Amino acid sequence: MRERSDGGVRPEAVLAILLIISILLIIFSGPLHGKAGKEWGSRFVLGIQKVTGTATENIKDGFGSLRRLREIRIQYESALAKLGDYQGLERDLVELRRENFELKQQLGYSAGMDYIHIPSRIIARDPSNLFSSITIDKGSTDGLRVGAVVTSFQDGFFGLLGKVITVARHSAQIRPVVDPDHYVASRLQKSRYEGLVEGRGNEGGELIMSYVRKSAGPDIRINDLVVTSGMQSIYPSGIVIGRIKEIRSRDYSTSLELILEPIIDVTRAEYVFILGGDG
Amino acid sequence: MIGRILITSTAGIIFGIVQSVFLSKIIPFGIVPDIAMIILIAASWKYGSLVGEISGFIIGISFDALGLAPLGFHALLYTLIGYLFGRMQDSISPGPIFLPVLAAGIATLVKYGGSFLVSLIFGLNSGAIRYFSLKTVWELAGNLLLAPLVFLFVSYLAMLFEGKRGGFN
Numbered sequence: 384m385r386e387r388s389d390g391g392v393r394p395e396a397v398l399a400i401l402l403i404i405s406i407l408l409i410i411f412s413g414p415l416h417g418k419a420g421k422e423w424g425s426r427f428v429l430g431i432q433k434v435t436g437t438a439t440e441n442i443k444d445g446f447g448s449l450r451r452l453r454e455i456r457i458q459y460e461s462a463l464a465k466l467g468d469y470q471g472l473e474r475d476l477v478e479l480r481r482e483n484f485e486l487k488q489q490l491g492y493s494a495g496m497d498y499i500h501i502p503s504r505i506i507a508r509d510p511s512n513l514f515s516s517i518t519i520d521k522g523s524t525d526g527l528r529v530g531a532v533v534t535s536f537q538d539g540f541f542g543l544l545g546k547v548i549t550v551a552r553h554s555a556q557i558r559p560v561v562d563p564d565h566y567v568a569s570r571l572q573k574s575r576y577e578g579l580v581e582g583r584g585n586e587g588g589e590l591i592m593s594y595v596r597k598s599a600g601p602d603i604r605i606n607d608l609v610v611t612s613g614m615q616s617i618y619p620s621g622i623v624i625g626r627i628k629e630i631r632s633r634d635y636s637t638s639l640e641l642i643l644e645p646i647i648d649v650t651r652a653e654y655v656f657i658l659g660g661d662g
Numbered sequence: 663m664i665g666r667i668l669i670t671s672t673a674g675i676i677f678g679i680v681q682s683v684f685l686s687k688i689i690p691f692g693i694v695p696d697i698a699m700i701i702l703i704a705a706s707w708k709y710g711s712l713v714g715e716i717s718g719f720i721i722g723i724s725f726d727a728l729g730l731a732p733l734g735f736h737a738l739l740y741t742l743i744g745y746l747f748g749r750m751q752d753s754i755s756p757g758p759i760f761l762p763v764l765a766a767g768i769a770t771l772v773k774y775g776g777s778f779l780v781s782l783i784f785g786l787n788s789g790a791i792r793y794f795s796l797k798t799v800w801e802l803a804g805n806l807l808l809a810p811l812v813f814l815f816v817s818y819l820a821m822l823f824e825g826k827r828g829g830f831n
Contacts, residue, residue, distance in 0.1 A: 395733075401719045401741045408726075408734025429754050435685045509729040510682035510803050512693055513777050516730040518682075548730070558730060560670035644754065 414425050433520060433554035436506025440520075450602040470492075500529040500656040501525055506554065517557040519655060523550045532658040533557050535647045542623040543567065544648035544655055545613060555657075559649045560624065568616040568626055569596075569609050573643050574602040577612055580624055580643065582589065588649060600639060603630060609643055666713045667720070669823060670705040672719035673816075674698040679701045682728055693797045695804030696770070697812060698725075700762075703739060703747040703769050704816035707756050711748030718744025732786065745770050759810045765807035770802045 503525075507518040520652055521527055538620040545559040561582040569580045569592060578595040581586075593611055607627045613620025625643035632639050663748050678698040685694040706714025722737030722794055747765060780786070 392712060394715060394748065396743065397712060398745045399714050402738060405719070405722070405734040405738035408737065409732050410734075412733035431679060436678050439684050440688070493811060507683040507728070508686040509727065510678040510694075510698065510725050511731075511736060511773070512797065513736075513773075514730040516728075518728075556730075562730070564712060604735070653826075655679055 430551055430553065432517075433506065433510065433522075433551070436518070436520060440504065440506065446602070452598075464633050500658050501527065503555075503655050503657060505653055505655060514527055515559050515649065517545070517649070518554050519523075519557060519657075520553070521657065522553040522555050524552050527555050527657055533655050534622060534658060535652045535655045537647050537652065540623050540646045542625075543618065543653060544647045544649065546617065559585070560647075561590065561645060561649055564661075567618055567624060568612045570612040570616045571599075571603060571627075572608040572610045573604075574599060574607070576602070577614065578609075578638075578641070580609065581601060588645055589628065590643040590645055592627075592643055594636065595639040595641060597632065597637055597639055600630070600632060602642070603639070604625065605630070607643070608646075663709075665823070666704060666705070666709045667716050669819065670709070670713060670717035672700065673705075673819065674717060674722045676727065677701055678721060678725055679791075684715040689804075693800045693804075695801060697806050697808060698771070698807055699743065699769055699773060700741065700766050700805060700812040701816055702744050702806065703765050704756070704762070705820075706744045706746075706748040707765070708816065708820060709748070710751040710753050711745045714744030714746075714748030715741045715799070718742070728811040732784075735777075737788075739773055742776060744771055746772065746820060748789050756813055758814070762813040763806050766805040770798075774798055775792060786788050790818045 431476045456496055464600040501521055503519040503521040505517055506520045509516045519533075527547055527550050529547055529550055533544045534544075535540060535544040543560050545557045545562070545565065547555050548558045549556040559582070560567065560580075563582045565582050567580045568577070570577045575596050576599040578592040580590050580592045586603055595603070605627050607623045607625065609619055611622045611624060623646045627641050628644045629642035630639060631642065664703050675698070681697055684699075702714065702718050702721055705717060718740035722735075722740035723733070725731065725736035725740070726733045734817040747769065750756075750765075754761070772795065
């Protein structure tokens with residue numbers, strides 16, 4: 384038998400008090416919308432997370448530098464050999480750029496796509512595996528504000544990753560687009576039909592696009608891209624959200640349900656770009 | 663007792679940050695073993711329910727601050743886990759392998775089962791919480807593998823502090 388040193392306090396009584404405090408905190412902090420109640424705590428712990436994350440990245444960078452140097456040398460030699468081929472393509476590229484610029488002007492997109500962005504690095508994820516939060520290494524001192532749109536570049540696509548929900552001085556927390564509490568006004572890139580995208584929070588990180596008119600069915604194909612519509616939303620128009628994976632049409636419903644695969648795989652993302660910061 | 667709570671909570675929070683910052687980057691899909699939870703069950707088993715539940719509450723609150731969970735969500739789960747495993751203090755010694763592995767398995771199931779119940783009772787968006795998926799199995803496997811090592815670490819930590827200071831109760 385080991386020595387007990389609880390000073391005569393009944394563990395059951397303390398348990399009851401702690402459970403009541405926890406329950407009250409859950410009720411008053413609101414379902415999955417942690418607002419003012421948790422912000423003071425988040426800012427403090429996010430600060431610690433930022434320091435740890437930066438230290439980890441610096442060590443990782445140190446070890447990676449030598450490997451990258453070797454890779455860069457190989458890439459340089461390879462690039463030198465290809466340079467001759469690309470010189471011929473340059474003239475075509477200039478022409479394509481001019482054409483692209485003109486088309487963008489005609490569609491009214493050019494202004495919408497000129498975002499101020501803040502590059503940032505993902506430093507941490509949810510510690511308990513139960514939620515999908517992400518922490519980045521930029522905060523209010525870098526011009527970030529709550530609600531800012533977060534994008535990333537992956538496999539040749541510049542796509543939507545989520546939005547900023549908590550900002551500390553040197554770090555911030557992101558709610559990814561795959562989270563079910565995340566809604567984005569969207570449209571199909573090709574057929575221009577509109578809908579509302581939300582996360583499903585499931586294993587595959589799928590998204591669901593609802594309220595797409597049933598009459599749009601014949602114009603929609605698997606693998607069509609879905610982009611932000613910019614309609615009454617914090618999200619600027621034209622950011623790629625995902626690709627159609629499945630089209631669902633129910634007899635009793637007047638609209639289609641499109642299952643999307645996000646263009647940005649949150650689990651693989653390392654760097655992000657925050658749009659619309661103060662900077 | 664305050665010393666034991668401080669040591670357990672500090673170790674739990676440090677490992678919570680390590681698993682969210684460091685382990686999530688080196689393990690595929692970012693599914694990391696919950697070392698903080700294993701530290702909690704090992705310390706609760708060693709020091710009893712009171713230390714377990716208070717440490718669990720503190721570790722849980724720090725997890726709530728780190729993620730998208732509403733404040734109190736992890737606090738409630740980890741308080742319960744700390745209390746439950748603290749009840750084992752006077753009944754049986756954990757030993758080196760079998761019981762730590764079993765305890766980590768049960769604690770993981772309590773964590774996921776508890777999160778399901780909490781989301782159900784408080785009307786939280788159940789889709790936002792990952793439970794009972796392939797990723798849960800990965801986490802369970804990681805917890806089972808690491809449990810004997812973490813129990814050993816907690817014993818070492820206790821010996822280190824109690825040996826140097828003549829106990830921190």
